Amino acid sequence: MLVLTQGDPSGIGPEITIKAWHSLKQDGPAFVWLGDPTLLAPHVPTQVVQDITQGGEVFPHAIPVLPLPLAAPACPGKPDTRNATSVIDSIRLATELALQGKASGIVTNPISKDVVQGAGFTHPGHTSYLAELCGVAGQEVMMLASPLLRVVPVTVHVALRTAITQLTTDLIVRTARTVAHGLQRDFGLPHAPRIAVAGLNPHAGENGLMGLEEREVIIPAITLLRSEGFDVSGPLPSDTMFTPQARSRYDVALCMYHDQGLIPLKTLDMAGGVNVTLGLPIIRTSPDHGTAFDIAGQDRADPHSLEAAIRLAAQLSANRRTPA
Numbered sequence: 001m002l003v004l005t006q007g008d009p010s011g012i013g014p015e016i017t018i019k020a021w022h023s024l025k026q027d028g029p030a031f032v033w034l035g036d037p038t039l040l041a042p043h044v045p046t047q048v049v050q051d052i053t054q055g056g057e058v059f060p061h062a063i064p065v066l067p068l069p070l071a072a073p074a075c076p077g078k079p080d081t082r083n084a085t086s087v088i089d090s091i092r093l094a095t096e097l098a099l100q101g102k103a104s105g106i107v108t109n110p111i112s113k114d115v116v117q118g119a120g121f122t123h124p125g126h127t128s129y130l131a132e133l134c135g136v137a138g139q140e141v142m143m144l145a146s147p148l149l150r151v152v153p154v155t156v157h158v159a160l161r162t163a164i165t166q167l168t169t170d171l172i173v174r175t176a177r178t179v180a181h182g183l184q185r186d187f188g189l190p191h192a193p194r195i196a197v198a199g200l201n202p203h204a205g206e207n208g209l210m211g212l213e214e215r216e217v218i219i220p221a222i223t224l225l226r227s228e229g230f231d232v233s234g235p236l237p238s239d240t241m242f243t244p245q246a247r248s249r250y251d252v253a254l255c256m257y258h259d260q261g262l263i264p265l266k267t268l269d270m271a272g273g274v275n276v277t278l279g280l281p282i283i284r285t286s287p288d289h290g291t292a293f294d295i296a297g298q299d300r301a302d303p304h305s306l307e308a309a310i311r312l313a314a315q316l317s318a319n320r321r322t323p324a
C-alpha cells in the first residue's frame with residue numbers, strides 16, 4: 001500500500017489527489033492519504049482508517065485517510081507557514097511507515113521550499129530530508145524519469161555559481177554509481193545502464209577553448225567509471241544530446257546542474273515526468289512539478305504527473321520485492 005503525503009495544503013496537491021483517485025479507484029494502484037481530510041472532503045468521499053492495511057478495501061469507493069490536522073485553514077494559492085509543521089510531519093510519518101515496511105512506498109505531493117524553510121525546515125526540499133530520515137544522508141540522488149527521457153542533475157538545488165564549484169570528479173562518479181544501481185534494481189533494466197554524461201560548457205568545452213571543467217573534472221570521472229565497467233559516454237554537448245536520435249543511444253542523462261536536465265525533461269514530457277529519489281532504502285516518487293500556487297483552487301491542475309508518480313512507485317516497489 002502506498003502512502004501519499006498532503007504536500008502544501010494551499011497548493012494543487014489536494015486537487016490533483018482527488019483527480020488521481022478518480023482515475024485510479026477502479027484499477028489502482030491504491031494509496032492512503034496522510035493529511036488533513038478537510039482538504040479532500042466534501043469534494044470526494046473519504047474514510048479515516050486506523051491502519052494502512054485497511055486502505056485497499058476502502059480505495060475503490062473512498063480515499064482512505066490517515067488524519068493529520070492542519071494548524072490553520074488552508075486557502076488555495078495563499079500558503080501559510082502555520083501549516084508547515086503539518087506538511088513536514090506528513091513526510092516524516094509516511095517515511096516511518098515505509099521504513100517499518102508497512103507502506104510499500106511513498107509518493108509526495110508538492111511542497112513549497114521557501115514556505116517550509118520559513119518555518120525552520122533546513123533542507124532544500126524532500127530529497128535530502130528523506131535521506132536524513134532514512135539514515136543515508138549524502139547518498140541520495142534526484143532523478144526525473146519519463147518514458148521519453150531520464151535525467152539526473154549531479155548538482156541540484158543550489159545557485160548556478162555554487163553548482164559549478166560543487167562539481168567534482170568524485171561527485172559525478174558517486175552519482176553515476178547510484179544511478180546505475182537504481183536503474184538495474186528498481187527500474188529492472190535488463191542490460192548495463194547506458195549513461196550519457198553532459199558537458200558543462202558550450203560545445204562540451206571545445207577541447208578546452210570554452211572552459212576546463214570537462215578536461216579537469218568530467219573526463220576523469222568518465223575514465224574512472226569506464227575502468228569500473230560502466231557503460232558511459234561523453235562529455236556530450238548538451239544542446240544536441242536530447243534529440244530523439246541522441247536519446248535512443250542512452251538510458252539516462254547525467255547533467256551537471258538542475259536546469260540542464262530539467263528543462264528538456266519538463267519541455268518534452270511535463271505530464272509524464274516523475275521525480276524519483278534513488279539511494280534510499282525506501283521507494284519515493286513525486287510529481288515533477290511544484291505547488292502551482294498561481295492556479296490552486298481553480299480546477300485547472302493536470303493530475304497526470306501525480307498519477308504517473310503513483311504508478312511508478314507501485315512498479316518500483318514490485319521490482320524491488322522481486323528483482324529480475
Ligand SMILES: NC(=O)c1ccc[n+]([C@@H]2O[C@H](COP(=O)([O-])OP(=O)(O)OC[C@H]3O[C@@H](n4cnc5c(N)ncnc54)[C@H](O)[C@@H]3O)[C@@H](O)[C@H]2O)c1
Nearest residue numbers: 110111112113114286287288289290291292294295301302
Ligand atoms: N516536487 C516538489 O515538491 C516541487 C517541485 C518543483 C517546485 N516545487 C516548489 O513549488 C513552488 C512553486 O514552484 P514553481 O512555480 O517554480 O514551479 P511549479 O511547478 O509549481 O509551477 C510552474 C508553472 O507550471 C504550472 N504547473 C505546475 N504544475 C502544474 C499542473 N499539475 N497542472 C497545470 N499547471 C501546472 C504552474 O501553474 C506554473 O505556472 C516552489 O516553492 C518550489 O520550491 C516543489
Ligand SMILES: N[C@H](C(=O)O)[C@H](O)COP(=O)(O)O
Nearest residue numbers: 124125126127128275286288
Ligand atoms: N523535482 C523538483 C524540481 O526540482 O523541479 C523538486 O524541486 C524536487 O525537490 P524535492 O523532491 O527534493 O522536494
